[in-house]
Amino acid sequence: MTARPALEIAVTSPAGARIARENGADRVELCTALELGGLTPSAALVEAVAAEGLPVQVLIRCRPGDFVHDAEEIALMVAEVRSAIASGAAGVVIGALTADGALDTVAVARLAEAARTAGRPVEVTLHRAIDQSADPVATAALLPSLGLTRVLTSGGAPAAADGRAAIAAMVTAAPGVQVMAGGGVRPADVPALASAGVASVHLSAKARAPRRLGGTWIPLGAGGASAEQDTHFVTDPEVVAQARRALESVG
Template sequence: MEIAVTGAAGARVARDGGADRVELCSALELGGVTPSESAVAATAAVGLPVQVLVRCRPGDFVHDDEEVALMTAEVRAAVGAGAAGVVVGVLDADGALHAGAMRRLIGAAREAGAAAGRPVEITLHRAIDQAADPVAAAVLAASLGVTRILTSGGAPSAAGGAATLRAIAAAVPGVEVMAGGGVSPDEVAALAATGIGAVHLSAKRPAPARHAGTWVPMGVAATAADADRHFVTSPEVVAAARRAVDALA
């Protein structure tokens, strides 16, 4: 069971609720982008293995050479700051997994791990869900040596992508397939029946607003209510997910 968090506070909630690891990102509201080195170090200090999302911007997953170079540097920095693994993904303009870019990112992670004297895990993130053929993308990722694949089965939610999750799990034996995307604790058993090996939940709830005075929207939020919001990890959802996973044993 993996929980998506945005910092050490969320990682402590995940740890205390029984999570096996966390995925760390910034800007969870935008689907996540690369967190700072300081955030990686602080989150790793909580004690759970930390998988760091490396995504240099929101939006699509077709990245140019400059962006891939930046993410390669971010991979090295994340591992150097204590990440147990990195979460990466690049597509080409035709919607296929970009093998060349993936090799650069995976190679950087392995080199950084070797320099740190420890192995580093590689997760292909939900770029796979925007691929023209998610199963083919999974097979290519497996050939490149990824540890796991995070996917909703190409659907808006993992529950809706169950058939593709089943196909991906069957196509990449030896690679952990992790269902993520709108996963709730009451869906864990049905998702497990597709042959996946793990579940990924954001387990988030809106944090109460804490500003004083007038709020001036900043960014792309449609309303002040949308802008004046961030998410925190819910202890109740983490605990419920742990119970659901344990019930499968």
């Protein structure tokens, strides 16, 4: 009998990890700046989230934008991998591409090796850089040789529900690597994604936090966000619970 897929929730705080745990998540991915696609969290934040009890996969991404990283950025992310693991991470989420859209296997191998020197078992996930690669399925086929634990992917589509065929092809192309569907996933998408053979499903389950400032609002960042948009995301307990129920309904 095939195991039911696991549920991973992207969180940005200890409160988010607590909500994820209380509503049925199996593990969390921790980052900051979810509105930018996620960036590396601080060591203190990793420690605080790990204390909530669920296994924590820490996103290692030193800046927003593309996934083509120079030597200085790779060196920084190697240090971030070591810091995250020393702070209690159960795993790290890494990735890099070359300028022509291929997987940067040298950089990925270096980041993965930094994780493996932790002195304890650590999981290593390839993040959604794969979805910006020239050929996501062919990229997935490289992962077994790199010894990665899993890959997070939307199948190269804007949302995983639209990339289900490619996700299923990745499951076949990368034996021994856990394929995790993520990217624009809603609880209603979970049964169909599970049918693609994925090992887990990833949701941000996010909602905009209410603004609490009583004084004058002025824009502080780029992009000219409105007062309503100039906020951060928090974890929605009902979305997590709906995703858990959707998974429980699968086979």
